[in-house]
Amino acid sequence: xxxxxxxxxxxxxxxxxxxxxxxxxxxxxxxxxxxxxxxxxxxxxxxxxxxxxxxxxxxxxxxxxxxxxxxxxxxxxxxxxxxxxxxxxxxxxxxxxxxxxxxxxxxxxxxxxxxxxxxxxxxxxxxxxxxxxxxxxxxxxxxxxxxxxxxxxxxxxxxxxxxxxxxxxxxxxxxxxxxxxxxxxxxxxxxxxxxxxxxxxxxxxxxxxxxxxxxxxxxxxxxxxxxxxxxxxxxxxxxxxxxxxxxxxxxxxxxxxxxxxxxxxxxxxxxxxxxxxxxxxxxxxxxxxxxxxxxxxxxxxxxxxxxxxxxxxxxxxxxxxxxxxxxxxxxxxxxxxxxxxxxxxxxxxxxxxxxxxxxxxxxxxxxxxxxxxxxxx
Numbered sequence: 130x131x132x133x134x135x136x137x138x139x140x141x142x143x144x145x146x147x148x149x150x151x152x153x154x155x156x157x158x159x160x161x162x163x164x165x166x167x168x169x170x171x172x173x174x175x176x177x178x179x180x181x182x183x184x185x186x187x188x189x190x191x192x193x194x195x196x197x198x199x200x201x202x203x204x205x206x207x208x209x210x211x212x213x214x215x216x217x218x219x220x221x222x223x224x225x226x227x228x229x230x231x232x233x234x235x236x237x238x239x240x241x242x243x244x245x246x247x248x249x250x251x252x253x254x255x256x257x258x259x260x261x262x263x264x265x266x267x268x269x270x271x272x273x274x275x276x277x278x279x280x281x282x283x284x285x286x287x288x289x290x291x292x293x294x295x296x297x298x299x300x301x302x303x304x305x306x307x308x309x310x311x312x313x314x315x316x317x318x319x320x321x322x323x324x325x326x327x328x329x330x331x332x333x334x335x336x337x338x339x340x341x342x343x344x345x346x347x348x349x350x351x352x353x354x355x356x357x358x359x360x361x362x363x364x365x366x367x368x369x370x371x372x373x374x375x376x377x378x379x380x381x382x383x384x385x386x387x388x389x390x391x392x393x394x395x396x397x398x399x400x401x402x403x404x405x406x407x408x409x410x411x412x413x414x415x416x417x418x419x420x421x422x423x424x425x426x427x428x429x430x431x432x433x434x435x436x437x438x439x440x441x442x443x444x445x446x447x448x449x450x451x452x453x454x455x456x457x458x459x460x461x462x463x464x465x466x467x468x469x470x471x472x473x474x475x476x477x478x479x480x481x482x483x484x485x486x487x488x489x490x491x492x493x494x495x496x497x498x499x500x501x502x503x504x505x506x
Contacts, residue, residue, distance in 0.1 A: 147175050150412040152482045153182035157424065157470060162191040174200040174319050176377060179414045181384060182478040183422025183470065189317075192383035192423075195416040197374055200319035201327050203334075205380040206371055208309040210334055211341025212272075212300025213367030214385065214393040214419060216404065217349045219293040221358035223278055226293060231276070231495055232452050234355040238274060239500030241266060242351060253343045255336055263302040264340075265347035267497070269457075271420075271464060272299045274352050275496045277402065282489035286404070294491060295360065296393055296402060297348045298420075300369065301341040308333040322378065331371070338370050352497070364404070366392045368419040384416040391488060394479075395420040396472030398464065398496040399447040403476045404489040413484050421472040427463040434462045447493055455498035464498065 147170040162184045169190050170178060177197040184193035189204035196205055242265035247257035249264065267274055275296045282288045301308075312330055320327040342365055353360035368385040371378055385392045387407035394403040400421070407417055425433060434440070436458065444461055445453045455461045479485040 147178065148412070149178040149180060151180045152413065152418075152484045153180070153184070153478045154481050158182070158184050159186065161186045165191045166194060169196060169205075172198070172202070172319070174198045177412070177414065179384070179412060179416055181416070181418035182475040183383065183418040183420055185423040186426070187382065190382060193418060194382060195384040195414040196380040196382070197377050197414055198319070198380065199377050200321055201330065201371065201378050202317065202319055202380060203309060203312045203330055204317050205382050206334070206369055207382060208306040209300035209369055210305035210308055211338035211367050212305075212369040213298070213341065213345065213365065214395055215297045215345040215349065215362065215366070216364040216393045217295040217297070217353075217360045217362050218289070219295055219353060219356065219358040219360055221293050221356055222291050223293055226276070226356070226494070228452060228495065231356055232454055235274075235352065235454055235495060235497045236500050237355050238267060238348065238351055238497050242347065246347065249343060249347065253339050255340060259336070259340065260302060260304045263304070264344055265351050266302065266344075267299050267348060267499075268302055269460060269499060273398065273496055273498050274348055275398070276352075276356070276494045277491040278494055280401065280490040280492050282404075286488045288489055293358075293494070295349055295352055296395060296491070297345040297352075298395060299341070299345055299348060301337040302344065304340050305337045308337050334371055338367060341367065364391045364393055366419070374414065379414055381416055383419055383422075385419040386415065387413065387417040387485070388415045392417045392419070392485070394418060394472060394476055396493075397421055397466040397469040398453050398493055398498070399449075399466040400472055400493075402472060402491045402493070403487050404491070405476060405479060405485040406488050407485050408483055410482075410484050417485050418475050418479060421469040421475055423468055424470050425468050427468075430463045430465060430468050431459075433467060434465050436462060449492045449494065451492070451494045451496065453496045453498065454500065455496075456501040457499045460499055
């Protein structure tokens with residue numbers, strides 16, 4: 130590969146003319162993630178790649194990138210189609226939150242929604258029984274629902290520091306997994322958009338994206354109900370999805386849609402999160418980083434974190450005075466703050482490379498991940 134320096138970081142140009150633009154100058158990126166990126170650059174039909182500072186290895190390719198191609202690669206989107214971050218404002222003042230009481234009430238998120246969700250699905254243009262029992266549930270892995278306080282914000286952001294905020298990170302649960310599972314692996318070499326297989330995938334993909342967005346909304350409403358508050362949606366930014374881009378197809382894998390004003394950038398459960406505003410950099414392919422990005426994979430975390438009872442209890446509290454509701458010992462270890470890069474470094478890199486501007490900083494107060502009886506997926 131040849132190199133040309135852009136925004137403080139070498140942008141690789143493959144022998145096939147694929148331009149990979151890196152939006153990072155300081156944030157750490159592992160060699161395996163870069164090797165996966167280089168492999169994708171060699172796929173037939175790939176034209177451009179935007180790689181963000183949260184880049185880390187994934188199953189079929191790295192998480193934290195946007196890939197423009199002349200054909201469709203379902204595996205680049207992955208099984209959690211439509212996964213994303215949504216930011217909400219609660220009408221509950223910070224001073225009125227009773228943390229221990231809120232912690233007990235938020236346990237309800239670990240169980241299926243009690244009311245029939247068919248009407249919600251119908252209003253979203255989906256079948257009333259489409260994974261209805263999973264709607265309004267978070268799932269496992271790095272998904273969460275977090276109550277946050279506003280630490281600071283630009284004057285023009287229109288955010289109220291006296292109110293509490295809610296961030297929901299979740300996706301299409303079993304639905305997206307079923308969509309990817311129905312695609313024959315033989316088409317992983319790329320689908321032409323006019324093929325029958327591509328049309329079937331696109332229809333199911335679009336339904337999964339709608340389902341995932343609705344899921345985040347229902348989770349937020351359930352959390353607000355548990356906290357005895359009303360909720361208002363501010364931003365919904367999916368980061369695992371496919372979209373038309375000119376004559377090609379833009380694949381976002383862990384790369385948030387940055388074409389609607391603001392994008393939430395999540396930290397680990399013990400660090401600050403941010404709201405960022407895209408600067409319209411053309412090579413960013415209308416995308417931005419969606420979070421801190423993993424530094425260590427899940428399996429290796431079991432050898433990096435001590436798991437004595439006192440250590441587990443310590444991991445359920447944060448330096449911000451917040452609490453983490455996660456009663457799955459393995460998940461608590463796998464999602465420990467050590468597993469992630471610095472969200473602050475990611476945000477700073479996006480600013481240094483002209484991709485985004487930090488609009489606000491939020492601190493975690495109460496993070497829900499999983500109760501002992503909750504289903505993991």
